[in-house]
Amino acid sequence: xxxxxxxxxxxxxxxxxxxxxxxxxxxxxxxxxxxxxxxxxxxxxxxxxxxxxxxxxxxxxxxxxxxxxxxxxxxxxxxxxxxxxxxxxxxxxxxxxxxxxxxxxxxxxxxxxxxxxxxxxxxxxxxxxxxxxxxxxxxxxxxxxxxxxxxxxxxxxxxxxxxxxxxxxxxxxxxxxxxxxxxxxxxxxxxxxxxxxxxxxxxxxxxxxxxxxxxxxxxxxxxxxxxxxxxxxxxxxxxxxxxxxxxxxxxxxxxxxxxxxxxxxxxxxxxxxxxxxxxxxxxxxxxxxxxxxxxxxxxxxxxxxxxxxxxxxxxxxxxxxxxxxxxxxxxxxxxxxxxxxxxxxxxxxxxxxxxxxxxxxxxxxxxxxxxxxxxxxxxxxxxxxxxxxxxxxxxxxxxxxxxxxxxxxxx
Numbered sequence: 001x002x003x004x005x006x007x008x009x010x011x012x013x014x015x016x017x018x019x020x021x022x023x024x025x026x027x028x029x030x031x032x033x034x035x036x037x038x039x040x041x042x043x044x045x046x047x048x049x050x051x052x053x054x055x056x057x058x059x060x061x062x063x064x065x066x067x068x069x070x071x072x073x074x075x076x077x078x079x080x081x082x083x084x085x086x087x088x089x090x091x092x093x094x095x096x097x098x099x100x101x102x103x104x105x106x107x108x109x110x111x112x113x114x115x116x117x118x119x120x121x122x123x124x125x126x127x128x129x130x131x132x133x134x135x136x137x138x139x140x141x142x143x144x145x146x147x148x149x150x151x152x153x154x155x156x157x158x159x160x161x162x163x164x165x166x167x168x169x170x171x172x173x174x175x176x177x178x179x180x181x182x183x184x185x186x187x188x189x190x191x192x193x194x195x196x197x198x199x200x201x202x203x204x205x206x207x208x209x210x211x212x213x214x215x216x217x218x219x220x221x222x223x224x225x226x227x228x229x230x231x232x233x234x235x236x237x238x239x240x241x242x243x244x245x246x247x248x249x250x251x252x253x254x255x256x257x258x259x260x261x262x263x264x265x266x267x268x269x270x271x272x273x274x275x276x277x278x279x280x281x282x283x284x285x286x287x288x289x290x291x292x293x294x295x296x297x298x299x300x301x302x303x304x305x306x307x308x309x310x311x312x313x314x315x316x317x318x319x320x321x322x323x324x325x326x327x328x329x330x331x332x333x334x335x336x337x338x339x340x341x342x343x344x345x346x347x348x349x350x351x352x353x354x355x356x357x358x359x360x361x362x363x364x365x366x367x368x369x370x371x372x373x374x375x376x377x378x379x380x381x382x383x384x385x386x387x388x389x390x391x392x393x394x395x396x397x398x399x400x401x402x403x404x405x406x407x408x409x410x411x
């Protein structure tokens with residue numbers, strides 16, 4: 001590596017379209033970006049968040065359905081250093097969660113640079129500086145924190161004939177309420193938490209949802225005897241092996257939800273917690289959909305073989321007509337589209353190193369929000385990343401030495 005001077009880079013920040021960042025650059029102003037910025041601030045390390053939209057938590061604000069609530073109790077969904085208001089319910093609504101994030105940003109005086117679309121980010125091998133290019137300028141820093149998360153872009157599946165459908169076709173990122181589909185026959189492709197909840201929401205607005213269940217899936221009751229099923233599992237794991245806890249959960253499911261195989265929803269052979277740990281596949285937490293399936297208000301369909309101009313053909317030979325199609329097929333990471341020349345992230349946009357060590361790459365590269373463990377994983381990674389960067393700040397001529405030259409330059 002060639003010789004490098006932080007002062008020289010800071011002087012370049014006086015040039016047009018160049019910004020030297022006195023601390024790490026964080027890409028993404030969702031929960032992950034806010035959490036790591038707050039943890040850094042607590043350690044007196046400045047940072048700069050680049051966000052492509054015009055608000056924090058744009059996924060939650062702009063791409064979620066009205067009925068959405070946190071799937072886990074709020075005590076499992078706190079970001080570091082700041083809890084929820086006592087008057088919030090156990091399962092905050094999406095609007096309450098957004099309010100919590102806005103208060104979080106205000107509490108730690110986090111002010112992202114909005115409307116900054118990162119076109120590329122790459123390590124300058126000669127100087128060891130990360131150069132992040134947006135449509136406006138180039139930002140440079142010793143550290144880069146990727147906080148765009150696992151859900152940056154909607155995932156659109158390849159289904160034969162999908163372009164021929166003549167009715168409304170939308171991803172759940174554009175679905176808001178079943179009121180738009182009253183009295184319609186709606187095909188919901190996907191049976192994860194979103195697919196189940198959208199199907200349930202459609203029922204409540206007098207639509208007739210047909211939910212596609214292509215693969216096996218674990219469905220757990222969100223609560224058991226008034227207690228969080230997830231909370232019960234976490235408590236049991238303190239004393240019992242994972243597989244024993246899985247056996248308990250499956251027994252619990254049988255008594256509360258019945259045999260879901262009879263409803264067309266097959267359970268995987270691997271237990272829910274073991275499957276989550278090994279493959280990152282999240283079990284569905286039932287909020288009422290199973291009851292509607294049992295009553296026949298939600299129809300369970302096998303995999304889609306082909307979409308037609310007015311409906312769909314299924315793997316079991318059935319063919320049905322539908323007024324609308326909703327793709328509850330989830331999201332994907334967009335990291336490969338802009339992070340260049342690194343071996344830390346795989347082609348799927350996820351860190352190659354599995355949890356719990358996927359938060360740190362090489363040469364100042366970090367990742368927050370890629371654990372497949374929700375907000376608990378976000379909080380864990382944010383604390384680790386901030387501590388690691390703060391430790392470096394005590395050993396190199398960085399943050400405080402150039403603060404007077406740079407002083408938080410913004411474009």
